[in-house]
Amino acid sequence: MSKFYITTPIYYVNSRPHLGHLYTTLVADTVTRYKRQRGYETFFLTGTDEHGQNIERAAEKAGLPVKEHVDRIVAEFQEMFHRFHLGYDHWIRTTDEYHKQGVAELWRRVKANGHIYKGQYEGWYCVACNGFLSEDETLPGPGDIPICKTHERPLDRLAEESYFFRLSAFQEKLLEYYEAHPDFIRPESRRNEVLSFVRGGLNDLSVSRVSVKWGIPVPDDPKHTMYVWFDALTNYITAIGYGNEQRGGNAQFEKLWPADLQLVGKDILRFHAIYWPAFLLAGGLEPPKTVFAHGFWLSGGRKMSKTLGNVIDLNTLRRHFMPDAIRYFCLREMVFGHDGDFTYEALIDRVNADLADGLGNLSSRTLTMINRFCEGVIPIAGAGSEELTAQAKEVRLAIEQATSEFDREFDGCNFSRAIEAAQAAIARVDKFISDSKPWNLAKDPALRGSLDLVLLTSVLALRRLAAILAPVLPESSQAIWAQLGESGEVATVVPSALGWEQPAGQKIGEVKPIFPKLDRKKVMDDIKQEENAQNSPAGETVVVPDTAPLETPAVAEPAPGIAYITIDDFAKVELRAGEIKTAERVPKADKLLRMTIDLGEAEPRQILAGIAQYYEPEKLVGRKVIVVANLAPRKLRGMESQGMVLAAAVGEEGRPILAGFLEDVPNGAKLR
Ligand code: MSP
Secondary structure (H helix, E strand, C coil): CCEEEEEEEEEECCCCCCHHHHHHHHHHHHHHHHHHHCCCEEEEEEEEECCCHHHHHHHHHHCCCHHHHHHHHHHHHHHHHHHCCCCCCEEEECCCHHHHHHHHHHHHHHHHCCCEEEEEEEEEEECCCCEECCHHHEECCHHHCCEECCCCCECEEEEEEEEEECHHHHHHHHHHHHHHCCCCEECHHHHHHHHHHHHCCCCCEECEECCCCCCCEECCEEEEEECHHHHHHCHHHHCCCCCCCCCCHHHHHHHHCCCCEEEEEHHHHHHHHHHHHHHHHHCCCCCCCCEEEECCEEECCEECCCCCCCCCCHHHHHHHCCHHHHHHHHHHHCCECECEECCHHHHHHHHHHHHHHHHHHHHHHHHHHHHHHHCCECCCCCCCCHHHHHHHHHHHHHHHHHHHHHHHHHHCCCHHHHHHHHHHHHHHHHHHHHHHCHHHHCCCHHHHHHHHHHHHHHHHHHHHHHHHHCCCCHHHHHHHHHHCCCCCCHHHCCHHHCCCCCCCCCECCCCCCCCCCCCHHHHHHHHHHHHHHHCCCCCCCCCCCCCCCCCCCCCCCCCCCCCCCCHHHHHCCCEEEEEEEEEEEECCEEEEEEEEEECCCCCCEEEEECCCCCCCHHHHCCCEEEEECCCCCEEECCEEECCEECEEEECCCCEEEECCCCCCCCCCCEEC
16 A cells, blocks of 8 residues: 655744745645555644744743743644644654653764764844844845845844754755746745755754754753754654654655655745755755645735735634535635635635535535436436437546546645535536426326436536546545435545446435535625624634534534523623723632722722633733623632623633723723
8 A cells, every 4th residue: 555644843932823824725635635546554743833933922921931832832733733633643743752752863873974073053033033134135134234025023023042054055955856846836936946945045944942952952061052043843753763763763754755745834834845855865865756835825915914904813713614615615716836816705606606506506406306307216318319418428538537636636735626626526417407497307207217217417527527626625525425315425436436327226315515605795794894893892702602513514503492582581690891990810710810890880899700821810900891790699719709701612612702892981981
C-alpha cells in the first residue's frame, strides 16, 4: 500500500484560531480523505508552535504561567477543528518532550556536520515576527528606526551571542535541488520567487537566542535557546519518530519520510522552501517532495483586520453554516495558490446555487421519482427509445470524463477546477432529466423502458457523483449514499470502480433534503446583529449562545423543542443596565469576583459572579453590564449577592462573555 504523508503548518498559540488556520487544515483534511479513498495509507499531521518570545509575552499579558496559557489556546484550537469536523492523525505540540529530543538530535547532527558555528549577531529584530529582518522585509520608520513591513511596528536593534547556521553554504546546493526537483516548490509562480531570492545570495542564519528563555535549550550550551524556526520546522520529522522512540522511532520515520505534501501559506513559504530543505540536507536528510504555498483569504477584497471589522469569526461561521458547506466554499472559491475573497454573501450564494440547486436538487428529484414511479426500487435497465439511449450514453461518458478530470485536477491541487468538473457533470445529468421529462414518460405504460432508462442512468450518475465528491462533502455524500440505498461508507469507494449496472432492484433509503436553501437576507441579518454585539463597548462579546450542533444536517436548523414563555413570564424578570464601580477577586475562591454595580439606586449593589478565571477585575471597572435586578439575594462564600450579571456561555467549558450595549445607557435603565 502506498503511503501519503501530509502536513499543515503548526499554528502559533499567541492568537486564537482564525480562518487562515481553519483553511489549511480543511484543505489537508480533504486531500487526506481523497487519498485514503483511493487506497493510500495516509498520515495527516497538524499541531501548534508553542515556543518563542511572542508566546511568552502573550502569557504574561494574560497573567498566566506560559504552559497554562498555551494549554488553553491549544484546547481552543482542537475544539475549533473538532467543531468543523476536521480529523488528523496526530497533533504535535512543540512543548512535547519527544519533539524536544528530536530537535536536539537534528541540531547535534547538523553541528557535527560542521554547519553550525558560534558568533555575534546584530540586526533589526521584530518581536512580532520573532526574528531579525532582512532589508526587504522592513520599511523606513521615524528616527531611522525601520518598521516591520508585515506588522507595521518599530524594530529593535539587537546584538547578542548566537549560534549560526551556515545557510550561505547551501545556496548552490539548494539551486541544484530545485532544478532536479521541479515539484518541490509549488505553484510555479512561487517557485520562481524563491529561486530568484536564493540566486540573490543567502546570509547565514542566527539559530539561537540567549535573550529568549521559553524554548528548547541548545544541546551542550543551555544558556542558548533555539531559534523558533529550527525548532518549529523540525516538527514535521519529530512527529514521525525522528530522534525519539515515542513517535515510532526510526521505523516510522523511514516509512513516512519524505513528506508527500506540505501545505503552507504564502507568508511562510521562504522558511519552508529555503531554511527547511537546508536544515535537512545539513543533517543528511531528504527534503519533502512538495511544499505548496496557498494564498490568503481576503474579506470584501481587503486584508482581514480588526480595525476594518471584516474578520470572519469562526464561531459565527460555524453557527450559521454546516462544515460541508464551508469546505465546499473554501475549496471551490479559492484558486489554490492565489488569494481568495471570503464573504458570507458569497458563501450563501455558492451554497444555494451549487449545493441546494445543484447536487441537492439532483439528488432529491431523482430519488423522489424513484419513489413515485418505481415504488422506491431502482429499476432494471430499460430498453429506451433510440434517442434516449444515445443521450444516456452521453451522460455516462460525461460522468466518466468528470471522474478522471476530478482526479487529475485534484492530484495537481487544483481543487476548484476539480469541483468545477463535478459541477459540469451535475448540470449534464440535470439537463438529461429535464429534456427527457420522466414525469411524462410515466404517463404511458408503453414508455416504461424509456422511463427506467432515464431513472437508472440518473441514479447511477448520482451514485458516482456522491463518491467523487466524498472528500469535499463527506457528510452530505454519505447522506446521498444512504438515500440511494447503498450500505457502508462512500468514503472507501473508489469512484472510477463504480459500475453502471449494479444497484438495479435495490430499494432506496428515506429521501430527505440534503441542502435546504439558505435565506440570504435572514442569515445576513442574523450575522450582522451578532457582529454588532461583538463590537459593543463591552469588548469582544458574543451574546448569542453557541448552539451549533456538532453533527450534520447540512444546513443549520432551529433547535427542536423550544419551551416558549409568554410576555408576562418575561416581564417578571427585571433586567437593568448597570456600571461596574469596583471589582476584586474573592480570597480562596478561584472563580468568584466581588463587584459593586451602580444600578442608579441610592447605593451600588454587591454582586458576586463566577467569572474570575476569564476577566481581570481591574479591566471591568467602568464597564456597562446587564443585571437581573429582582433576583432573590443569596449568599455565596458568606457574602450576599444582590443580583446577577448576564453573560453568554461560550464553548464546551461555558466560558462567560459579559453582555453589554452598543450605545451609552444611563445606569438603572430598564431592558424590555
Ligand atoms: N507557526 C508558524 C508556522 C510554523 S510551521 C513550521 C506560523 N503560524 S501562524 O499561526 O501564524 O500561521 C499559520 C498559517 O495561517 C500560515 O500558513 C499562514 O499563511 C496562514 N494564514 C494566516 N492568515 C491567513 C489568511 N488570511 N488566509 C489564509 N491563510 C492565512 O506562521
